[in-house]
Amino acid sequence: MVANAIAAQAKCKGNCMVIDFGTALTFTTISEEGEILGVAIAPGLRTAIKSLAGDTAQLPHVKLETPPSVLGKNTVHAIQSGVIVGFTGLVEHIIVQTEKTLNSNITVIATGGLSASIAEQTNKIHRLEKNLTLDGLKIIGEICFG
Known part of the structure; x- marks a missing residue:
C-alpha cells in the first residue's frame, strides 16, 4: 500500500485514492502532500x-466477466x-463517501489484476495503472539508493 501511495502521489496533483484489486480490495487515500489519510x-x-463456490454446495466457480444483464438468467450470470x-457499487460508494469526508474531489487510480473488470463499469475510476506498485518501489529505490 505504501509503494502504491508513493507512486500515486507522484502521478497525481491533489488528493487521490488507490484502489488495489488483489486478494483484498484496498482503498488507500493520499493527500496532495503524500500523507496516507486512511484505508x-x-x-x-x-x-x-471462491467463498461462494467453496462455502456453498450448489454454486460453481465462475469466470469474472461482465454478465449480459444485471438480471442473471442462469447461475453463472447471476x-x-x-x-x-455489486463490487462496482461498493467501489463507487467508498469513493463518494471519501470525497464527502474530505470535502474534495479525488483522483482515483485502479491497479491490480481485476481492476479493469470494475473500471470499465464506472466513470469514478480515472486511471488504470497496471504497474503502480512497481512504479512506487522504483521511486523508493531511487530515494534510498540514488
Whole structure:
C-alpha cells in the first residue's frame, strides 16, 4: 500500500485514492502532500467468488466477466452480476463517501489484476495503472539508493 501511495502521489496533483484489486480490495487515500489519510479494506473479487463456490454446495466457480444483464438468467450470470455489479457499487460508494469526508474531489487510480473488470463499469475510476506498485518501489529505490 505504501509503494502504491508513493507512486500515486507522484502521478497525481491533489488528493487521490488507490484502489488495489488483489486478494483484498484496498482503498488507500493520499493527500496532495503524500500523507496516507486512511484505508478501507474489503474482500477481493476472486476471494468473494471462491467463498461462494467453496462455502456453498450448489454454486460453481465462475469466470469474472461482465454478465449480459444485471438480471442473471442462469447461475453463472447471476453470480457475475452480483460480484461485478455489486463490487462496482461498493467501489463507487467508498469513493463518494471519501470525497464527502474530505470535502474534495479525488483522483482515483485502479491497479491490480481485476481492476479493469470494475473500471470499465464506472466513470469514478480515472486511471488504470497496471504497474503502480512497481512504479512506487522504483521511486523508493531511487530515494534510498540514488
